[in-house]
Amino acid sequence: MFDYHTAFSRNLGWVTEAEQEILRTKRIAIAGLGGVGGSHIITLTRLGVGSFSIADFDRFEIQNFNRQAGANVSNLDKPKVDVMAAMARDINPELDVRCFPTGVDDDNLDAFLDGVDLYVDSLDFFALDIRNKVFNACAAKGIPAVTAAPLGMGAALLVFMPGAMSYEEYFRMQGQDPDEQALRFMMGLAPARLQLSYLVDDTRVDFNAKKGPSTPMACELCAGFAATYALKILLDRGDVIVAPRGIHFDAYRNKLSTTWRPGGNNNPVQRLGLMVARRMVMAKRDAGITEQASLDTPIERVLDLARWAPSGDNEQPWKFELVDAHRAVIYTHDTRDWCVYDLDGTSSQIAVGALLETIRIAATGEGMVANCLRRDTESASELVFDVTLAPEPTVAADRHLHFVRSRVTQRKPLSTKALGARQKQALETAVGDGYRILWFDQAPLRRRMAKVLFHNAHIRLATPEAYEVHRKNIDWGARFSQDRLPEHALGVDLLTRKVMRWALTSWQRVTFLNRFFAGTWLPRLQMDLATGLRCAAHFVIVSEQPLQSIDDYINGGRAMQRFWLEATRQNLQLQPEMTPMIFSRYVEQGIAFTSLPAEQQLAQRLAGELSHLLGDGERTAHRVYMGRVGYGPAPTSRSIRPPLEKLLVNTAQ
Numbered sequence: 001m002f003d004y005h006t007a008f009s010r011n012l013g014w015v016t017e018a019e020q021e022i023l024r025t026k027r028i029a030i031a032g033l034g035g036v037g038g039s040h041i042i043t044l045t046r047l048g049v050g051s052f053s054i055a056d057f058d059r060f061e062i063q064n065f066n067r068q069a070g071a072n073v074s075n076l077d078k079p080k081v082d083v084m085a086a087m088a089r090d091i092n093p094e095l096d097v098r099c100f101p102t103g104v105d106d107d108n109l110d111a112f113l114d115g116v117d118l119y120v121d122s123l124d125f126f127a128l129d130i131r132n133k134v135f136n137a138c139a140a141k142g143i144p145a146v147t148a149a150p151l152g153m154g155a156a157l158l159v160f161m162p163g164a165m166s167y168e169e170y171f172r173m174q175g176q177d178p179d180e181q182a183l184r185f186m187m188g189l190a191p192a193r194l195q196l197s198y199l200v201d202d203t204r205v206d207f208n209a210k211k212g213p214s215t216p217m218a219c220e221l222c223a224g225f226a227a228t229y230a231l232k233i234l235l236d237r238g239d240v241i242v243a244p245r246g247i248h249f250d251a252y253r254n255k256l257s258t259t260w261r262p263g264g265n266n267n268p269v270q271r272l273g274l275m276v277a278r279r280m281v282m283a284k285r286d287a288g289i290t291e292q293a294s295l296d297t298p299i300e301r302v303l304d305l306a307r308w309a310p311s312g313d314n315e316q317p318w319k320f321e322l323v324d325a326h327r328a329v330i331y332t333h334d335t336r337d338w339c340v341y342d343l344d345g346t347s348s349q350i351a352v353g354a355l356l357e358t359i360r361i362a363a364t365g366e367g368m369v370a371n372c373l374r375r376d377t378e379s380a381s382e383l384v385f386d387v388t389l390a391p392e393p394t395v396a397a398d399r400h401l402h403f404v405r406s407r408v409t410q411r412k413p414l415s416t417k418a419l420g421a422r423q424k425q426a427l428e429t430a431v432g433d434g435y436r437i438l439w440f441d442q443a444p445l446r447r448r449m450a451k452v453l454f455h456n457a458h459i460r461l462a463t464p465e466a467y468e469v470h471r472k473n474i475d476w477g478a479r480f481s482q483d484r485l486p487e488h489a490l491g492v493d494l495l496t497r498k499v500m501r502w503a504l505t506s507w508q509r510v511t512f513l514n515r516f517f518a519g520t521w522l523p524r525l526q527m528d529l530a531t532g533l534r535c536a537a538h539f540v541i542v543s544e545q546p547l548q549s550i551d552d553y554i555n556g557g558r559a560m561q562r563f564w565l566e567a568t569r570q571n572l573q574l575q576p577e578m579t580p581m582i583f584s585r586y587v588e589q590g591i592a593f594t595s596l597p598a599e600q601q602l603a604q605r606l607a608g609e610l611s612h613l614l615g616d617g618e619r620t621a622h623r624v625y626m627g628r629v630g631y632g633p634a635p636t637s638r639s640i641r642p643p644l645e646k647l648l649v650n651t652a653q
Helices: 017-024 037-047 080-091 128-141 167-171 178-189 194-198 216-235 268-286 298-306 343-364 421-430 443-462 464-473 494-503 507-516 521-533 550-569 579-588 597-614
Strands: 027-031 051-055 096-100 118-121 145-151 154-160 245-250 255-260 318-324 327-332 368-374 384-391 435-440 537-543 573-576 623-630
Touching: 017 216, 027 037, 027 128, 037 051, 037 080, 037 216, 051 080, 080 096, 118 128, 118 216, 128 145, 128 154, 128 167, 128 178, 145 178, 145 216, 154 167, 154 178, 154 216, 167 178, 178 268, 194 245, 216 245, 298 318, 298 327, 298 343, 298 368, 298 384, 327 343, 343 368, 343 384, 343 550, 343 579, 368 550, 421 435, 421 550, 435 443, 435 550, 443 464, 443 507, 443 521, 443 537, 443 579, 443 597, 464 507, 494 507, 494 521, 537 550, 550 573, 550 623, 579 597, 579 623
Parallel strands: 027 051, 027 118, 051 096, 118 145
Antiparallel strands: 145 154, 154 245, 245 255, 318 327, 327 384, 368 384, 435 537, 537 623, 573 623
């Protein structure tokens, strides 16, 4: 049989017997039973609070599983109010729980707060209108109110007490549009902004879609914060920090910050922060990052994933034609006619190989195998493939399936921490039969490779042929670009970016900088020397057989994509370093790729240095791909892709 005193006797010592009885008589209102609300009611029930008013109109869904106390398979599609009330009563059958299954609204707000000793806010971040009304009602009724916000891997707490600064006086919401209210709520909750330094993908904070990332650790920390302050307030003991003061603890950063913002969001510091936040939100909207519309057929879903395959400077030399639910035609083209980095179209063919390998991987997620057949065409620069998906009951999802979208290029320096033997073995296995990896992971070898890259970059930055490519393929001012390389992903500092942007408006400016101001030095030091030195290893994928045909380069691209995806699976960052190999092929074939004799001669010298570094037996024709890998943070800027519909032929662009 249940006995209240026995059930909560382990609280005694931190509370007295009399205080435990006081908690038993208190009623707490909790609006919202999602990420933090479910943890709140469970924690407060275990504290011994005897009565609750709980409100939520929602049902549990699978996307709730990462953080919500009641979210599990057996509770899918069940009302959150019913589930959490049952879980709380399973701890204390004597609970007095008033349920509001339609949520809190204008009609039931007074009933929801009737007899309440404390309000604990757990509404969804974007439920701003009703949150404003609940807090304002608490202020009018003299009810203390607590809000604990899950932020990253920490929690921020604000307390509003009768007679002190109110919610409205702090946040200044009145008369503001919903977007501005969301910004004000975000900035007011966490003036210290401890969580922002480790947010690895800020595109997941989507004000338009009203979504944001969350962690279970933050939700549990919120419950601990809120329950502790509930105890202080209900028992009238301990120091209660009241708005405009707040607390922000971040477990990831190992930091505790006590904030003070007199005037709330009207404080000059807060107003400056709001101005910066507005600009950041607008910049993200301008990036045009949107979710793909619903895809109905297996071939659409496969191609939607395959479009994330890598290509030089995000060129994406392909278009798709849907035939039926299981078939498509892929039309590809190379860039040899204008891109100096695409000798004989081989760089584009490697990219096409990565695309076909990604199609194979994506098909396994549909329980299918993908057959890709290249048509016989007169033009080597325009290849056509017929893709057919066939059900295969025995096929298992490829282990790289879930890393296709997260594969990125990191152009900033990495850690020099060495790769483990098992990691290297996994990467070597990933390329498959017929290929092997040359590693350059010792410090002297990294220095030699960095030197080659540094001098090779002079060719990239001082030839008019390369200038035309860079002028076309950099998306200035962008953090994300659907069809080019965004400026912020270049891996150089703000000053260098500004100089590069100014120079690339004309070849005359480039030559002026290079002649009188050593214009190649800043970008080469940052983009080539620093990155060449700061990595775990440089690598070269080599083929056991020479690359002679189109299919050889396509298959090499398949191996490259497997290697890159395995690196991503190992939580490694990767950057291609292809131009030394490309210029070496020009030299070996006796092709003049630039009108500047000095740069052609430099390429010839560097081709010899690269061959000596790789080993005289590793001929140019065997080299598939070259790059660097290492540990480090994911880039905050990257190339993205246009939606699938824009890559379909016979579709309005």
